[in-house]
Amino acid sequence: MAHTPQPPDAGGGATTEHGPADPGPPGPGENAPEGHEPGRAGALGPPSWMALAFLLPALLFLGAYMLYPIGFSVYRSLWDAPGTTFVGLDNYVRMFTNPPTFVALRNNVVWVVVAPVVVTVAGLVFAVLTERIRWATAFKLVVFMPMAVSFLASGVIFRLVYEQDPERGLANAVITTVQDTVAPAGDFPDASPREGSGVEPADGGYRLAAQVSPGGEPALVPLVGIAADDLPASAEPAAEPGAAADGAVTGTVWLDFTPGGGGAEGAVDPEERGLPGVGVRLVDDGGATAATTETADDGTFSFEGVADGAYTVELDPRDFTEPYGGVTWLGPTLVTPAIIGAYLWVWAGFAMVLIAAGLSAIPRDALEAARVDGATEWQVFRRVTVPLLSPVLMVVFVTLMIYVLKIFDLVFVIAPGSVQADANVLAVEMWRVAFGANDQGMGSALAVFLLVLVVPAMVFQIRRFRRENS
């Protein structure tokens, strides 16, 4: 296909030298006056059969590998799945009334609108910035390096980067590390109340439904759901709360699960361990905190010198905060933006190198003149650099657009099965229909549709080449 980018400095250089107004010397081809042509060709040029003979290998190659497949795809798209019944345009009608194709089409639009813009802008920023730094070559090399990695491998890398589990997914590891520094997780995030023990959840912490009073029954707070391995090393076997003296409230917070099963629910059994360092609050009827303390290593706590009355025992929510799980990158909503992020990683280097080459071809005196006239750096960039670069930016943009339209590998590899439908794009849909559902009629129809979408971008490219070469 014709999307191999032309080195932009050749194009830029040509325009500045000749200028569009300058007709230049007439080419040897169709522009030459009619009268000369036949005689010259007859006398000096090779006979036309020889020209044909030289062209033949290329023609055969193009015919066999380009024209015939395109023609056959168009033809095949008019037949049904097994290829036995002619169905006319039925495949095309089905294509546009089929919800999965519609999702694919919508995603393709998102891709075409967002990805080339994002990548071109990123390339422009990198190119302009690397002009000003030392070690620019090293920096460019690093940014360009992902181009050397195959799309499939990039997909595998980013599938891991976006993994939900912060232990494995880089993106979530970064986010959760920041989040945990700002708001650390509690010691016992997995804890839940022992069912039927009168412990109930309250604002992220837990509270005892029954109220306690000084000198009364001790408060028992059994919790479960914590793996024995997750207990802090300091945790000791849970102790029964001591009998409360006058003006005192005592109790125990412990892991009410005997390893290996057994043990009575809601009672402190010999092999069960206390939960150390849990914040305990005594809240009076008005909702005011009367006293706070922390549990000892055996899970016991006690409040001394408490005024008479009824109190609620509450456990501090901070000890039970769940660690932040990170962003669901590969969920139905974020999957397409996440894959576009991976695309940016791969292609930013390409855009940067082309734009940097264009940048070096800009006449320095134009920039100098603007600076001398008192323009700020931003104004120089905005009003001089970008307009002078626009032909190169266009090349990068259109090339990316063609690549984006046929995006396949990244989507196929990165999106987990459960969101493949949400991340679907036309090329993936085409493959799936043609070789998964084995409907090569519909698959060909999708391929033809994809071709039709690419044609405008290709016409644009070809026209541009022509203009530059004339």
Next chain:
Amino acid sequence: MTEHAWRLRGAAVAAAGALLAAGCAPGGGGAPNGGDLQGVQLKVAAKWTGVEQDNFVEVLSGFEEQTGATVEYEPTGEDTGAYLGPKIEAGEPPDVALLPQPGLLEEYAAQDALVPLSGDAAAALEENYTGYWSDLGSVDGEAYGILLKAAHKSIIWYRPEAFDAAGVQPPKTWDDMVGTTASTLSDAGETPFAMCGASGWTLTDWFENVYLSQAGPEKYDRLTAHEIPWTDPSVVDALETMAEVWGEGDYMAGGTDGAVQTDFPTCVTQVYGQQEAAMVYEADFVAASAAEAGATVGETAQAFPFPAVGDAAPVVVGGDIAVAMSENEGTQELLAYLASAEAQTTWAGLGGYLSANSQVQPDAYADDFTRQLSQTVLDAGEDVRYDMSDQVPSQFGATEGRGMWAVLQDFLRDPGDPEATAQDLEDAAQEAY
């Protein structure tokens, strides 16, 4: 159109092959015991690689020795349909193919891409397999396929260490599993299940087991054939039952979000490698992934039968079906050999193989675990069922991001409305049937 051209080309290739074969035969010497298929070359395509491939090739070599034919094995890659489709289109299919889904068998039969079983092959099927299995490989009364290698899909794998720490035993019924086993594990700080939500086929397997046990084999068959709609109350009941596990984010490693993103071998690693969960539901082939994650099958990785939801515990079997795709000489003989108890007994001894052939004795198997599995298949007799999602049209039952896979993934994400899910399934089924 060019169909004629392709056919002609296929014929030309076949003719060339025959010439070649004829040319080879006299000087070739062939097999020591001089079989009747000297010089015949056959191609067999299946998705097996690695050890599975080596074992199958060894089984094939038995045929080569008996007959003098040469059998070439072609691995198809994971997606057998994507491999065979273009080959059929080009008129050059392998002689024998192992199809992972009866749905594919029906599709190819409708395209006239299959050759019916005849002679010894038809007789072997009749003799060695129960009626259910021969029906499974038949389209419109014509027998095409033989279930060659079965996968037992009604077992739940667990980590005995986690069960010991929580003091629980493998449950016998679904209610025990959800009520006692899972909740006790959860109390002990062990996440009960690892889910493989990103691999849609594992979710359809959950459904099939629950449905087969709760609604019975007869309804299972009718639902498979789409004789009853997916909005049938029995489907809604099954979904409600599944929600007892799927609705509890705390019962799944990584919560609901994590479960939907975890693909198949990863969920096994969560149980046996990272030890983040206590149980994972999938077929006997989990053994390979568990061993890769560092567990010893039979010791640190054990399995119990899928517990009974209704009256009887379900036995769902999947597997690869051998079909003839050409009329070349030797094709039917090869199928007859593969269907024989002799070939399958050899294979059973090599390991990693479960047979649906009623003539293969349990003591043919190399290990206790497979022997027990084969016993459950024999015991369930006529109530064994083949994986439903593989019998329905592949667009509905076996395509990523479509049909059952996608709807059940949505149900795992939010199991709040079983009736709406049943309606979604019915809509997807309508489109595919």
